[in-house]
Each structure stands twice: as structure tokens, then as C-alpha cells.
Amino acid sequence: MGRAATLERNAAGIETAIGILKQRFGDRLQTGGSVREQHGHTTTWIENQSPDAVIFATSTEEVAAIVATCAAHKVPVIPFGTGTSLEGHVNAPAGGVCIDLGQMNRILAVNEGDLDCIVQPGVTREQLNTHLRDKGLFFPIDPGANASLGGMAATRASGTNAVRYGTMKDNVLSLEAVMPDGRIIRTGHRAKKSSAGYDLTRLLIGAEGTLGVITQLTLRLHGIPEAITAARCSFPSVDAACQAVMATIQYGVPVARIELLDQLSVRAANAYSGLDLPETPLLLLEFHGSDAGAAEQAETFGDIADEFGGTGFAATATVEERNKLWQARHDMYWASLQLRPGARGISTDVCVPISRLAECVTAAQDKAAELGLLAPVVGHVGDGNFHTLLLIDIDNPDEVAKAEDFVGWLNDLAISMEGTCTGEHGIGQGKKPYLVRELGSAVDCMRAIKAALDPHDIMNPGKIV
Incomplete structure (x- = not known):
């Protein structure tokens, strides 16, 4: 099983913050083992690292109050949507407070004439498209899972429609977010384009909750085709x-x-x-x-x-x-799990230039065969992104070692082809070493941005950088 690093834990600060938050949120703050484990575990092979408490927030103001309290006591904050991430994004390596945004699931406005809408982060893509169907509109980003739109923005998700409609970065007009000190900011409004300052919208898209908590999204919509x-x-x-x-x-x-x-x-x-x-x-x-x-x-x-x-x-x-x-x-x-009942599925996520796609997919199949791994392949190949699903016995150290070798080899192969180690899943905990190999000193710039906005490293620590 993939090992996740453990960060230094601020036990006294965590205890104090949870005590303060419990007084305000009552039963909406949960510390039971099963709830905490659920919020530290996703469809990944990385070990579970549970938060110390889970709070079910219902408004931006509540999120701001939670973050401000945690900031005052230097306590980690981990945002949680639907838990469909694949790279350990919601693990809590230093403990802390998980903010479950699932109850922030209202569609606030649909502006049919402008082809946009405003939603809370807990709205799922299926929920939004069901709401839009009678209006002749749809939101095109489809990662497969019925993920929350806040989580999809945080991981810069894409999916089956990306070849025509782009990814989340192309379909989010602006965001509202709670920053690491508890401030609420808006990164823009509903204009289809803007030259007003730094592009904070796209800075937060793909930041995986390490720079702030997304609490509202303004999304670009499309007409349902004839x-x-x-x-x-x-x-x-x-x-x-x-x-x-x-x-x-x-x-x-x-x-x-x-x-x-x-x-x-x-x-x-x-x-x-x-x-x-x-x-x-x-x-x-x-x-x-x-x-x-x-x-x-x-x-x-x-x-x-x-x-x-x-x-x-x-x-x-x-x-x-x-x-x-x-x-x-x-x-x-x-379906793939049925090819080997009882196996765990480990999904890879590389993306290469279209001209290298055939070479990369074929090499991945050959490498899996060489290692004796059962590894079906699917892919959003219109943009060069494909997934190899390794079906392994998680209790077999030899198979786990082979799977780790394959994942590392494939990430390096994609990078050598001027591609990326992640087309849509994100970095999280699982791909941090490969981000440095892919982008080199650019990661230092990411660290500088993180340190400037979050000097105490409380926002989803241990992820990306």
C-alpha cells in the first residue's frame, strides 16, 4: 500500500480549536472514528490519514469562521467534497479539521441569457445537469464520478468531454473562496473575459485546497446540442x-x-x-x-x-x-475489478502530446505484461490522456512493489515525451515527487506562492508542494 508522509502534529492547538468549534457547531462537528476515517479515505491505495474532527458547513460565513479559528491556533484545514479523489487529496497527515462541504449544495442562480450559473461547491455535476435540462442547457465537464463541482475545480478535473469543451479551468468564470486567514474573497464576476489583475480564479483552480477553500463557483454553460x-x-x-x-x-x-x-x-x-x-x-x-x-x-x-x-x-x-x-x-x-475479484484497482493518469499517444499506450501495455500485471487501459484519448488500471493484491508485497515500479516508470515516460504525470487526477500526496521532475524550479515558485498566502501551512498540508 502506498505510504503517505506524516507531518508534525500540533496536538494542543487541535484540541483547543476543536473545543471552540464544538461550542459553535454542536452536533455538526463529529469526532467519531468511522466519520473521521470516511473523510480520510478515498479510492486510492495511499494509507488512510484521518482528521481529528469533521464539520459539516452550510455557508461561506461558517467556512470563514472555521478557517479563522483554525488559523488562530495553527490547525490544518482539509476541504472535502464527495471523496472521489484518487491521489490522497483529503488525507490529514498532520491531523486537523476536515470541512465537509456536501451540505453547501444549492444552485443559487441560472442566467440563461448569459449561459452561466452560480452554485455552491457541494453541488454535483449530475445535480446541476438535472436542474439545467429543462432550460436546454448543460455543464459539460464529466469526470465519470458524480463529483462535487467544488472538488472538480480544486483538482482541475476534466473527463470525457474535454476534447471539445475543455477542462474546469476553461469553464469556471470566477470563484468565491475563504483564504487561509479566514478572509472571504471573490476572484471576479460574470463577465466572459477580464484583464483585471492577476488571474486568481485559475490560481485556485487546481490548487487542491492548498491555497483556500472554494465556497462558490460561477460556471460557463452550453446549449444542449440539437x-x-x-x-x-x-x-x-x-x-x-x-x-x-x-x-x-x-x-x-x-x-x-x-x-x-x-x-x-x-x-x-x-x-x-x-x-x-x-x-x-x-x-x-x-x-x-x-x-x-x-x-x-x-x-x-x-x-x-x-x-x-x-x-x-x-x-x-x-x-x-x-x-x-x-x-x-x-x-x-x-467493471475492471471483476476481471480479478478481490483485487484493488490502482489508476494511473498520464497525458502526452497526441503525436506520442500510440507510442506511450503501447509501451505501457508492454511494460505491464513484462511485470506480469493485469492492467486494462481506458483513455480520454482525444486530448492524449489515458489511464492504466493496475489490478493488484494489496496484501502481496511483490505485486505492490511491481505496481509502484510501473507507476513511477509510466510517469517518467510521459514526462520524457513532453507530457505530464497527471492529466486530470491532480498531485495530492501520490505524485509529489513527479511534479518536481516535470516542472523543476517552477515548483519553487509554487512554494513561494503557498508560503505567501498560507505562511503557517494550514491549508491541506502535505499536498502538491
């Missing part, structure tokens, strides 16, 4: 599928989604989701536009796929069939 066409196509090899992806992007087809499943992943999807797809590498795609435009995009991709040995190309605009395919894609984590 037509949505989904397609699938099988290929003789992962290399051929990746070559087809590169050609599609270079040809300028405005594909909304383009996802890769390797042979193992297709086998898992068939068994778990009741599909009957050929068990060879597969691309799942989605095209948005007018009826004629979406159909034309699908036809163009079909022609491109032919050049790379694609077979079984099929497109559909039927909502039921489209949803069935994409639900199978979103269920891939759980």
Missing part, C-alpha cells in the same frame, strides 16, 4: 485505434468525445454491462451539432477509421443506445 450522435468502432490493435484518433483530431473533426478501451476493458464492459462488443480495442465517440452536422462528422470518422483497419463502425442517435454505451464507459472502474 443532435447528438454516438458511435463505436473496433480496431485490430491499440496502435491502430490511437492512429485513428490522431488522424481525426488532425483532420479537424469537432468530436465531442473520443474514448479508448483496450481488449481487456472491452471484455470487462461486456461482462459487467451486458454488451456484446468484439473483444478488440474499441473507440467510443460522440458528435454534437445539427442533425446534418453530427451525421456528417460520424461519416467522416467512419472513413478515417477504415484507413486504420477499423471494423464494425456503428453510429446511433437513439438516446437509449447512446446512454447504454456511455454508462458502460463510466462503469469501467467497477
Whole structure:
């Protein structure tokens, strides 16, 4: 199991702060073991490091009061959304207070004419899109899990639609946040662009709670397309599928989604989701536009796929069939676990330039085979991002060591290809060593920003830098 560093613990300060906060928040401050463990554990192999207390906040003012109290006693603060992070983001290596933002889940305003909305951080992406559906609008960022929007901003999430709609950094107009001293700031308003000073919005997006607690988001929305066409196509090899992806992007087809499943992943999807797809590498795609435009995009991709040995190309605009395919894609984590019952799934998250994608994916498959690891591959390959899910026996030291070797090797390979060790999961605790390898002295600038804004290192300590 991945080992997480333990930081120096301010036991006296923690006890004092919890006593003060208990008087204000009563039963909304919990110190029971199961609640604390739940808020220190996510879908990661990094060991659980529980906070000393969990407070369920309901407003920005409450968050500010919590942070101010913790700041006065130099007590760590760890923001918590839905707990879907993968790199130990919500662990508490120095103990402290976890602020659960799940009850801050109101959609405050939808400005249809301006294509934007204002939400609290506990609103989930599915909740928001259900609310928007009758207005003909949607929020496009889809990381698979029903994550909170505050957490998605904190980790700079992306997902299946990123190839067309971008990531969270492209779809957040401004933020409200509580800073490490308890001050409440706004980074902007609802204008679609601004040249007013430093871009604090994007400084906080991807900061993983290390610079402040996000308490409100103003988001960019999009109109639901007139037509949505989904397609699938099988290929003789992962290399051929990746070559087809590169050609599609270079040809300028405005594909909304383009996802890769390797042979193992297709086998898992068939068994778990009741599909009957050929068990060879597969691309799942989605095209948005007018009826004629979406159909034309699908036809163009079909022609491109032919050049790379694609077979079984099929497109559909039927909502039921489209949803069935994409639900199978979103269920891939759980489906893959069925390939080896009882195993733990360790997800990697590299991203490389499109021109290096086929080479990187193929090398990852070869390396996993060399180490004897069962490792299905899926990916948001339209932007060069893919995930290898290592299925290991967490109680087998030899398998754990091989998995650690593979993760390190793959991160270094992606960086050597001018890519990144994380396309969307973030750094957290798990990838701190690779951030320095990837960005070098730029990490010193990050440390300087962190020290300036959070001199006592109370905001989610032990993460990123």
C-alpha cells in the first residue's frame, strides 16, 4: 500500500480549536472514528490519514469562521467534497479539521441569457445537469464520478468531454473562496473575459485546497446540442485505434468525445454491462451539432477509421443506445475489478502530446505484461490522456512493489515525451515527487506562492508542494 508522509502534529492547538468549534457547531462537528476515517479515505491505495474532527458547513460565513479559528491556533484545514479523489487529496497527515462541504449544495442562480450559473461547491455535476435540462442547457465537464463541482475545480478535473469543451479551468468564470486567514474573497464576476489583475480564479483552480477553500463557483454553460450522435468502432490493435484518433483530431473533426478501451476493458464492459462488443480495442465517440452536422462528422470518422483497419463502425442517435454505451464507459472502474475479484484497482493518469499517444499506450501495455500485471487501459484519448488500471493484491508485497515500479516508470515516460504525470487526477500526496521532475524550479515558485498566502501551512498540508 502506498505510504503517505506524516507531518508534525500540533496536538494542543487541535484540541483547543476543536473545543471552540464544538461550542459553535454542536452536533455538526463529529469526532467519531468511522466519520473521521470516511473523510480520510478515498479510492486510492495511499494509507488512510484521518482528521481529528469533521464539520459539516452550510455557508461561506461558517467556512470563514472555521478557517479563522483554525488559523488562530495553527490547525490544518482539509476541504472535502464527495471523496472521489484518487491521489490522497483529503488525507490529514498532520491531523486537523476536515470541512465537509456536501451540505453547501444549492444552485443559487441560472442566467440563461448569459449561459452561466452560480452554485455552491457541494453541488454535483449530475445535480446541476438535472436542474439545467429543462432550460436546454448543460455543464459539460464529466469526470465519470458524480463529483462535487467544488472538488472538480480544486483538482482541475476534466473527463470525457474535454476534447471539445475543455477542462474546469476553461469553464469556471470566477470563484468565491475563504483564504487561509479566514478572509472571504471573490476572484471576479460574470463577465466572459477580464484583464483585471492577476488571474486568481485559475490560481485556485487546481490548487487542491492548498491555497483556500472554494465556497462558490460561477460556471460557463452550453446549449444542449440539437443532435447528438454516438458511435463505436473496433480496431485490430491499440496502435491502430490511437492512429485513428490522431488522424481525426488532425483532420479537424469537432468530436465531442473520443474514448479508448483496450481488449481487456472491452471484455470487462461486456461482462459487467451486458454488451456484446468484439473483444478488440474499441473507440467510443460522440458528435454534437445539427442533425446534418453530427451525421456528417460520424461519416467522416467512419472513413478515417477504415484507413486504420477499423471494423464494425456503428453510429446511433437513439438516446437509449447512446446512454447504454456511455454508462458502460463510466462503469469501467467497477467493471475492471471483476476481471480479478478481490483485487484493488490502482489508476494511473498520464497525458502526452497526441503525436506520442500510440507510442506511450503501447509501451505501457508492454511494460505491464513484462511485470506480469493485469492492467486494462481506458483513455480520454482525444486530448492524449489515458489511464492504466493496475489490478493488484494489496496484501502481496511483490505485486505492490511491481505496481509502484510501473507507476513511477509510466510517469517518467510521459514526462520524457513532453507530457505530464497527471492529466486530470491532480498531485495530492501520490505524485509529489513527479511534479518536481516535470516542472523543476517552477515548483519553487509554487512554494513561494503557498508560503505567501498560507505562511503557517494550514491549508491541506502535505499536498502538491
